[in-house]
Amino acid sequence: MPNSTRPMRLGLLFHAILLTGITANVEANTPPVMLTSPKDFIYPDVDLGLSESLYPNEATTAKEIANIIEMTIRKQYATDIALRDAHPKAHGCVRAEFKINETLPQNMAYGVFIPGKTYQAWIRFSNGSSNAKQADIKKDARGMAIKLLAVPEKNLLDEPAATQDFIMINHPVFFANDPARYLSFMQDINSDRFLKKLHVPFALGAKGTWIALNTRNKISNPLQTRYWSMVPYQLGVGTHRQAVKYSARACSSVVSPIPATPQKDFLRAALRTTLQDRDACMEFLVQPRTSSSMSVEDSMTEWKEDQAPFYKVATIRIPQQVFDTTEQNKFCENLSFTPWHALAEHKPLGAINRMRKVIYDQISRVRHEMNSAKQTNSNNVEDQ
Numbered sequence: 392m393p394n395s396t397r398p399m400r401l402g403l404l405f406h407a408i409l410l411t412g413i414t415a416n417v418e419a420n421t422p423p424v425m426l427t428s429p430k431d432f433i434y435p436d437v438d439l440g441l442s443e444s445l446y447p448n449e450a451t452t453a454k455e456i457a458n459i460i461e462m463t464i465r466k467q468y469a470t471d472i473a474l475r476d477a478h479p480k481a482h483g484c485v486r487a488e489f490k491i492n493e494t495l496p497q498n499m500a501y502g503v504f505i506p507g508k509t510y511q512a513w514i515r516f517s518n519g520s521s522n523a524k525q526a527d528i529k530k531d532a533r534g535m536a537i538k539l540l541a542v543p544e545k546n547l548l549d550e551p552a553a554t555q556d557f558i559m560i561n562h563p564v565f566f567a568n569d570p571a572r573y574l575s576f577m578q579d580i581n582s583d584r585f586l587k588k589l590h591v592p593f594a595l596g597a598k599g600t601w602i603a604l605n606t607r608n609k610i611s612n613p614l615q616t617r618y619w620s621m622v623p624y625q626l627g628v629g630t631h632r633q634a635v636k637y638s639a640r641a642c643s644s645v646v647s648p649i650p651a652t653p654q655k656d657f658l659r660a661a662l663r664t665t666l667q668d669r670d671a672c673m674e675f676l677v678q679p680r681t682s683s684s685m686s687v688e689d690s691m692t693e694w695k696e697d698q699a700p701f702y703k704v705a706t707i708r709i710p711q712q713v714f715d716t717t718e719q720n721k722f723c724e725n726l727s728f729t730p731w732h733a734l735a736e737h738k739p740l741g742a743i744n745r746m747r748k749v750i751y752d753q754i755s756r757v758r759h760e761m762n763s764a765k766q767t768n769s770n771n772v773e774d775q
């Protein structure tokens with residue numbers, strides 16, 4: 392395989408610097424080409440009122456990071472189905488209902504948070520590692536990406552099928568704030584030179600390295616861990632707008648044990664077995680910032696819950712279902728989630744989120760183009 396000698400991509404997982412390449416083994420892809428539909432992006436404006444501030448050369452850095460990831464994907468998946476660069480291993484995409492509380496405090500009732508409204512949604516559960524073949528028992532970050540369908544307004548990307556996405560990982564903070572450091576980290580992990588890989592902790596710094604290591608964890612069921620947005624979002628528009636973070640957790644605190652002899656994909660099996668028997672329930676929470684000392688640019692520092700409590704705004708019902716079918720898994724691969732699938736009332740904030748506008752768009756378009764697949768936010772598996 393052409394990728395067998397190239398270093399594995401880390402995504403969130405700096406520990407993988409010690410591993411070698413991966414060998415994917417799926418049907419052949421179209422040959423790598425440059426994006427046939429490059430898109431000029433207007434880099435997001437900063438909201439000084441919510442204390443956002445641009446880093447030097449931020450937009451250029453975002454583009455450089457996107458280009459590194461694009462090159463990696465083109466090389467890694469030259470003859471295979473191209474997967475996501477981060478979170479390529481899905482445990483499944485499940486249908487869900489996202490029901491907003493019947494009553495909400497006035498300072499929460501913005502955007503999609505319309506009291507009493509129920510949205511149909513897709514939720515994709517994933518592992519963070521860029522190695523889609525990694526066994527679930529290995530420590531990793533776990534992702535939960537929610538896509539609300541048929542939201543009332545166009546989203547910030549002005550796409551025809553308006554969706555509101557909430558993207559979360561099961562750790563409260565992200566390992567980087569600073570675009571230049573993130574770029575240096577990407578250059579290090581994508582280098583073929585071992586010494587460059589040893590430089591990763593210097594690129595991330597002590598705090599970033601510590602967070603990267605602590606983001607890795609073991610779980611027994613994707614429905615039983617807690618997820619956080621890590622980075623902030625606006626809630627509301629105009630003078631009432633505020634900065635918030637999101638979180639989601641199971642309605643019940645019961646946690647199953649990790650199997651004694653776990654199968655490679657036991658998290659998919661746990662999801663399948665749970666939803667075969669019964670509905671699952673999760674809560675969606677919003678954490679308004681309570682002090683301007685809680686930075687919107689510093690995604691490495693937690694807004695402590697005892698100073699800024701979370702409030703439940705919605706209940707997520709994941710009905711009993713069969714999700715693990717060939718059609719639905721393919722549909723899941725072709726979905727695109729981005730923080731910028733957001734109504735203006737939920738605009739992403741902070742440098743990491745601003746860069747994600749450029750990066751997620753480019754990478755999603757590259758992998759869809761490589762696979763000759765249609766990018767979709769559609770409601771229906773059958774539309775594929």
Ligand code: HEM
Binds near residue numbers: 726
């Ligand atoms: C500059 C920082 C980041 C970069 C470069 C980055 C990069 C990426 C890329 C390229 C993808 C795949 C997109 C696609 O092909 O559709 C992705 C997916 C994802 N990212 Fe990030 N990411 C960053 C920050 C974050 C943060 C802060 C979170 C925290 C919640 C996060 C959570 C996820 C999740 C859960 C997915 C999978 C979404 C899905 O299921 O499709 N990422 N990321």
